[in-house]
Amino acid sequence: MYLKxxxxxxxxxxxxxxxxxxxxxxxxxxxxxxxxxxxxxxxxYSRMKTDLQAVMHLMESDIRRAGYRGDTISYAMGTVSGANKFMWLDTFTPAPPIAGVSFAEKSAQVYTHTAGAGANNCILFMYDKDKSGGDPALNEGFGFRLNSQKIEIGSLIPKSSTDCSGGTWQAITDDNFIKITELKFIPKVERPDKSRMRLIQVDLTAKVSIAQETVTEEMSSLIQIRNMEMLR
Structure with a gap:
């Protein structure tokens, strides 16, 4: 036998x-x-979109509360009198379309914060947090502003504030990840013949670095901030 x-x-x-x-x-x-x-x-990219959507939802939810007064039903029924002090004086022009009808106040004020880019980058408003009515307490003043490429939420804001520097502010976006390049609040008033509706348009633009490139995302929302005002 041979071995191979x-x-x-x-x-x-x-x-x-x-x-x-x-x-x-x-x-x-x-x-x-x-x-x-x-x-x-x-x-x-998904995180950027999710973060921006969450911030926009927070602003929408909070701004909608502007001007809320806890004793509104009693006020409407005449058992409570006086102006709603959770609103600012209205300087809207031109005059209302129906003679003898005036609109005394509005729910929110838009300002420009000097540490943020662009104009109208801050909004201040109040609502009746404890539903007690009457005069607003210090903890019932709120706001949002653009500050050094971050969106900040404000609290303890006095009604006398006109430059968005008063009160306590806290960042709700991370500028190490997302840079907010624009936050703009645009007051709008729709004035049909029999009613008037107050709106705030919020424009938001952000950028993030992805793969050595800069990706930009834009969002916009139209928020109704008061119940419709009926003309008589």
Whole structure:
């Protein structure tokens, strides 16, 4: 019985195998790294959109409360008199379309904060937090402003404030991740013949760095801040 002589790989065959194996591993590694990078970029963009949507929702929810007075039903029924002190004096012009009808007050005021970019980048408002009616307490003044590429929420804001510097402010966006380039509040009044509605348009623009590029996102919302005013 004869044993068959075994032959191994030659040096050339071994080197070719190593080169081909290295190329395959390099291709797989490149695809893996590319997938991870794309996934990270997608997560960063999704986070930016989610953060901006959350901030916009917070502003919408809070601004809608502007001018709320807890004893409104009693006020409407005549058992409580006097102006709603949770509003500012209305300087809206031109005059109302119906003679003898005046609109005394409005729910919120828009200002420009000097530490933020652009005009009308701050809004101040009040609402009856404890539903007690009467005069507003110090903890019932609120606001939002753009400050050094961050959106900040304000509390303990006195009604006398006109430059958005009073009160206590806290950032609700992270400028290490998202840079807010524009926050603008635009008061609007719709004036049909029989009623009037107050609105605030909020324009928001932000940017974030993704894959050595700057991605910009814009959002806009139209918020009704008071019940419709019926003309008589």
């Amino acid at each position: 002589k075994q032959h191994g790989f030659s040096l050339v065959e071994l080197m070719i195998s190593l080169v081909l194996g290295t190329l395959v591993i390099a291709m797989i590694s490149s695809l893996y790294v590319s997938g991870v990078v794309n996934n990270i970029n997608s997560i960063k």
